[in-house]
Amino acid sequence: MxxxxxxxxxxxxxxxxxxxxxxxxxxxxxxxxxxxxxxxxxDGDVLERYGEERAAAAGIRPVFSLPFSANPEPVLGDTCIVSWLPARQGKVRAHGDQVRLRIGGRVFSWPAEIARVVEALSGEPATLADLAARTGFERSTLRKWLIRLLDDGLISVSDL
Structure with missing residues (x-):
């Protein structure tokens, strides 16, 4: 407690x-x-708040996504596998035209549309093509958001 x-x-x-x-x-x-x-x-939200606090404090497993994370302009193909790294899925909260995620002792702030990508990543690893279908984003837009999450250390990317 x-x-x-x-x-x-x-x-x-x-x-x-x-x-x-x-x-x-x-x-x-x-x-x-x-x-x-x-x-x-x-109150009725006490368990949800507890889960959010645990997620916010939980560490993020460091995983190197070579060669993707070492390249300043990574090329993500349709068959690359994308995995969410944090041990717990935090809750993405709207904050004006941005969304915020508290996880791993850090606060991440992004444009609101990235929330669809984060939600699509909760669960099993997926290919870029699968994520495009889940989010409805064009692949070029999705690649931009995935590179942002890769730079933030929240996802790993590997070749199929």
Whole structure:
């Protein structure tokens, strides 16, 4: 429950000094406020928030996608295999005309349309052709987004 304790630290109430030397009534009132704040945070989304926090903290396995990652302008063919590297799939959140993903202790920010690529990559590895079919992107656009994710260290690419 460390993640809940970390979340509660964002509350001013939990950062206040405890009224240890106050009257019994004041201590009881403060204890009720603390309990109410904990219960407010234990809402219906608590398990989803827990999963997001675990994904945000989970590491990303380093995998070298040679020769693709070593080339400043990698050429991704239709049959190359693309794999999502993070151990957990984080949740992509809209933020204006951008999307953000907290994963591996980092925050990634991209144009909103890349969310379709990230969603298509959750699960089994896929070829570029399969990903184009799943996302509806033209292959040239998809290649651009995959190279961005490769540069960010979130995918691996290999030849079939």
């Amino acid at each position: 460390q993640w809940l304790a970390d979340d509660l630290r964002s509350s001013e109430l939990f950062r206040m000094d405890l009224p240890m030397f106050a009257s019994r009534l004041e201590r009881d009132a403060h204890a009720r406020k603390l309990r109410d704040e904990v219960m407010r945070r234990m």
